[in-house]
Amino acid sequence: MCIVINKAAVVRLELRANPMKEDTIEITGFHAHVYFDTASRDTAARVRDSLGAKFDVRLGRWHDKLIGPHPKAMYQVAFLPDQFSKVVPWLMLNREGLDILIHPETGDDVKDHTDHSLWLGEKLELNIEFLQKLRIT
Numbered sequence: 335m336c337i338v339i340n341k342a343a344v345v346r347l348e349l350r351a352n353p354m355k356e357d358t359i360e361i362t363g364f365h366a367h368v369y370f371d372t373a374s375r376d377t378a379a380r381v382r383d384s385l386g387a388k389f390d391v392r393l394g395r396w397h398d399k400l401i402g403p404h405p406k407a408m409y410q411v412a413f414l415p416d417q418f419s420k421v422v423p424w425l426m427l428n429r430e431g432l433d434i435l436i437h438p439e440t441g442d443d444v445k446d447h448t449d450h451s452l453w454l455g456e457k458l459e460l461n462i463e464f465l466q467k468l469r470i471t
């Protein structure tokens with residue numbers, strides 16, 4: 335697998351296992367979902383403030399109630415591929431014990447939240463059924 339970042343800041347993953355197959359996957363952006371509970375909400379706020387101050391990211395709303403496939407309260411941080419190498423290492427060192435899902439946006443929500451996902455901290459059980467239902471409709 336090789337990763338090439340082109341001028342449009344789009345990451346292309348070429349899976350070279352089967353060169354006969356048309357299998358280029360395009361990543362148009364990434365989400366980091368930062369999970370928290372009542373005890374870790376202040377920590378999550380601190381991490382959020384730092385992300386907003388240091389990086390070119392879009393901070394999503396706080397979701398105290400469960401939403402989509404997410405099993406805990408969380409907020410979303412969206413960023414373009416050219417920010418990945420800045421945002422993710424920073425989160426590795428500064429997540430303060432929070433569990434974080436990082437996933438690409440390739441247009442396939444189910445795969446992006448399962449096979450394509452990256453976790454910092456504990457891997458939580460997502461409601462993938464929720465995404466599979468969206469895929470059908």
Ligand SMILES: [Zn+2]
Pocket residue numbers: 365367410437
């Ligand atoms: Zn997401």
